Amino acid sequence: MKVQIDSGRCQGHGRCYDIAPGVFGEDVEGYGNVPGDGTVPTGNEREARLAVASCPERAITLIEGA
Amino acid sequence: MTADDRFNKDFRDPDRDRYHTIRSETISGPVTDWATDFSHLDPRWSEDPFPIMDDLRQRCPIAHTERFGGAWVPTLYEDIAAVAYDTDRFSSRSVNVGNFRPPRDLAPIGELPPITSDPPFHHGARKLLLPAFTKTAVARLEPTTRAYCHSLIDGFQGRDVVDAAEEYAQRVPEQVIGDLLGIPQGDRKQFRELIANINREDALDSRDEHVEQLSKMFVFLLAEIKEHVKNPREDLITYLLNVELRGRKLDPNHIISMMLLLFAAGIGTTSKSIGSSLWHLAGNPQDRERLVAEPELLPTAMEEFLRAFAPVTMSRLVKEDMHWRGVDMKADDWVLLSFPAANRDPAQFDRADEVIIDREGNRHAAFGLGIHRCLGSHLARMELRVALEVWLERIPEFSLQDPSTVVWGGRLARGPLCLPLRVG
Numbered sequence: 001m002k003v004q005i006d007s008g009r010c011q012g013h014g015r016c017y018d019i020a021p022g023v024f025g026e027d028v029e030g031y032g033n034v035p036g037d038g039t040v041p042t043g044n045e046r047e048a049r050l051a052v053a054s055c056p057e058r059a060i061t062l063i064e065g066a
Numbered sequence: 067m068t069a070d071d072r073f074n075k076d077f078r079d080p081d082r083d084r085y086h087t088i089r090s091e092t093i094s095g096p097v098t099d100w101a102t103d104f105s106h107l108d109p110r111w112s113e114d115p116f117p118i119m120d121d122l123r124q125r126c127p128i129a130h131t132e133r134f135g136g137a138w139v140p141t142l143y144e145d146i147a148a149v150a151y152d153t154d155r156f157s158s159r160s161v162n163v164g165n166f167r168p169p170r171d172l173a174p175i176g177e178l179p180p181i182t183s184d185p186p187f188h189h190g191a192r193k194l195l196l197p198a199f200t201k202t203a204v205a206r207l208e209p210t211t212r213a214y215c216h217s218l219i220d221g222f223q224g225r226d227v228v229d230a231a232e233e234y235a236q237r238v239p240e241q242v243i244g245d246l247l248g249i250p251q252g253d254r255k256q257f258r259e260l261i262a263n264i265n266r267e268d269a270l271d272s273r274d275e276h277v278e279q280l281s282k283m284f285v286f287l288l289a290e291i292k293e294h295v296k297n298p299r300e301d302l303i304t305y306l307l308n309v310e311l312r313g314r315k316l317d318p319n320h321i322i323s324m325m326l327l328l329f330a331a332g333i334g335t336t337s338k339s340i341g342s343s344l345w346h347l348a349g350n351p352q353d354r355e356r357l358v359a360e361p362e363l364l365p366t367a368m369e370e371f372l373r374a375f376a377p378v379t380m381s382r383l384v385k386e387d388m389h390w391r392g393v394d395m396k397a398d399d400w401v402l403l404s405f406p407a408a409n410r411d412p413a414q415f416d417r418a419d420e421v422i423i424d425r426e427g428n429r430h431a432a433f434g435l436g437i438h439r440c441l442g443s444h445l446a447r448m449e450l451r452v453a454l455e456v457w458l459e460r461i462p463e464f465s466l467q468d469p470s471t472v473v474w475g476g477r478l479a480r481g482p483l484c485l486p487l488r489v490g
Binding site: 011012013014017018026028029030050053054055056057058 | 193196197199200201202365369426427428429430431433435436437439443444447
């Protein structure tokens with residue numbers, strides 16, 4: 001499973017790194033980011049899905065099976 | 067290095083009075099039909115707006131009023147989101163629907179940048195504030211916020227009933243914003259009085275009175291700024307004095323406007339969220355007992371309180387005449403941006419009218435959508451979480467003293483103004 005953040009849509013609500021800190025990080029201005037190639041560490045799949053479903057800007061794409 | 071003398075000369079705009087000249091005829095009195103004569107100032111809207119929103123969503127779904135010189139009220143999530151995202155056709159130069167409109171040439175900066183700013187000015191003005199309001203940055207204020215919440219509850223000792231709005235919900239963000247800016251403890255009492263005067267309903271009803279109260283705050287802030295110029299410290303005032311936009315330090319008016327914005331946007335909003343959450347828990351013992359038993363659920367529950375009782379309603383001004391989603395909007399018409407209505411739209415949320423404290427995937431819009439996402443949302447969330455954690459830990463059992471004594475109000479931010487709770 002992989003995740004990607006569309007930086008054109010992200011407004012820094014921070015729901016992703018609140019809900020799934022093992023998957024997402026924050027930059028110095030509070031925008032969400034994804035370390036590395038966006039592969040969700042094993043065991044973090046549920047949090048990753050919740051973060052995607054909670055993003056008010058619909059800025060996160062989740063790729064199953066990647 | 068030369069001394070910072072930006073604040074020693076008269077830097078006020080000599081033309082500023084012209085900003086206060088565009089006024090609409092005042093239409094007051096109770097609303098006759100919410101679809102055609104809407105007013106967010108009717109006390110029935112503050113008291114319980116949700117049945118009105120539900121009715122308008124079915125009937126309109128974009129309500130209208132001739133009041134305030136003409137205003138539109140979308141009630142569907144998708145319409146509210148569309149306005150928030152469309153900065154080409156809707157200007158933010160004023161975000162407070164009333165009988166006064168700032169002139170068009172006040173854009174793109176607006177009265178209180180960056181909330182009243184449009185692109186392209188908006189981006190830089192917002193960017194310079196962002197680092198001070200990240201989740202990591204505001205976490206530094208958490209220990210003092212927690213200690214302050216405890217001290218407020220220590221002060222309730224021996225009392226059966228407290229006004230949780232006035233004596234708790236309002237006090238927490240006042241203290242936090244004072245700490246953030248760097249207002250010395252000795253000046254806090256005066257600071258609180260100035261804020262209370264700005265937020266008085268009669269001061270908000272009269273533009274002249276509002277300008278008068280803001281002027282008093284202006285004098286207070288100017289003195290604080292001069293003190294910070296002399297003695298820089300680790301706080302937001304010092305940060306604002308030093309920060310640069312496009313290679314230049316900020317214009318003094320910009321600094322003071324931003325400080326005024328932080329009070330306007332950072333106190334009456336968070337206080338309403340804390341108050342509404344406590345109101346819900348006081349009236350719903352099963353939710354209160356569950357949160358006392360499962361404190362780890364609080365971050366999830368808090369998002370549901372933010373959804374169901376979103377305090378903040380913003381607005382935009384229509385830039386040009388246009389036909390928009392079935393209605394004919396005129397240039398300079400207001401559009402009320404009711405995030406509370408968006409959050410109760412059943413097309414967006416299952417069981418939208420219920421408070422479900424373990425709701426997951428809660429894509430609510432309490433902090434707005436698009437480029438004006440509430441800059442202080444991480445600060446507000448920290449305050450709300452800490453205020454509720456401390457309250458539930460110290461006062462696990464509480465209830466409404468008498469539901470009829472709760473007073474709801476607030477035009478930009480709705481919530482309880484008076485909330486007598488039985489805590490003994």
